[in-house]
Amino acid sequence: MRILIVGAGAIGGYFGGRLLEAGRDVTFLVRQGRSEELDRDGLIVRSPLGNILYPSPPHRLAALLDETFDLILLSCKAQDLDAAMDAFAPAVGPDTLILPLLNGMAHLDRLGTRFTPGNVLGGQCLISLDRDASGAILHLNDTNQLSFGELSGALTPRILKVAEALADAGFDSSLSQQIVQEMWEKWCFIATGAGVTGSMRASIGDVIASGGEAFIIGLLTECASVAQHAGYPIRSEVLQRFRKMLTTPGSKMTASMLRDIERHAPIEVEHVIGDMIARRPQQDATASGGLSALDVVYLHLRAYEARREREHA
Incomplete structure (x- = not known):
């Protein structure tokens, strides 16, 4: 499964880094400044559950995004959602799944309106993260849970493929049949x-x-x-x-x-x-x-x- 991580900030960088270390096919969609940081310093995560130093992780600027992905992991701030959707829109095909990790609920309707409701999954994460002045990602506790599921709660073939892609990747991945709850x-x-x-x-x-x-x-x-x-x-x-x-x-x-x-x-x-x-x-x-x-x-x-x-x- 080809996975696009929108941004390489605290949440995207952490879970994307874990997926990269587990050998998954991951690409980060980043802005110019973050691209330069990743080229220069690599992806750095400092965590009590194990540090990550991944030199020059695969990443792409929005202007160069010209192919669709199977799964898009979205972890931007709510105020950045419109700009993020503009940036990753070329990566969304009819079968692309968008897994948002934003707080609240309003983003589900916004994503479903911009693309289709069928593109959108439910998701959440439980983790405390920050970034220092150098751009390194700091994991502030020993919890790293990511839950996801179909908004309907159904165990579909496609959500089972997502579960397989996210399993055994250095974080607590959980397929939920009550993700909206x-x-x-x-x-x-x-x-x-x-x-x-x-x-x-x-x-x-x-x-x-x-x-x-x-x-x-x-x-x-x-x-x-x-x-x-x-x-x-x-x-x-x-x-x-x-x-x-x-x-x-x-x-x-x-x-x-x-x-x-x-x-x-x-x-x-x-x-x-x-x-x-x-x-x-x-x-x-x-x-x-x-x-x-x-x-x-x-x-x-x-x-x-x-x-x-x-x-x-």
């Missing part, structure tokens, strides 16, 4: 974790120490209500695990959104928080008579975006 659950967790740590500019432990546990639980509960309204209620054991992770005293947990804020980068506030609000039941939006937890974190994060846009104008 899992994506909703992760979205609720990310919206809560990113909403709290991003808006408070602090770790979960610091927010707890400041008396913020009730706010965290309120935000998680509100997100869970949105998921239930959409037909994907968070499973009780999953909700219990989320509550424990998000209310542990002394936790150093922060979301990647906070790291983006600290480096004055764009954030996925509309995709992660704004879209959650847009899907909220109308009665929930008006029942409180004031700002809900979702509204509060959205206001804080939009204020950051407004200031950033003004300063970069």
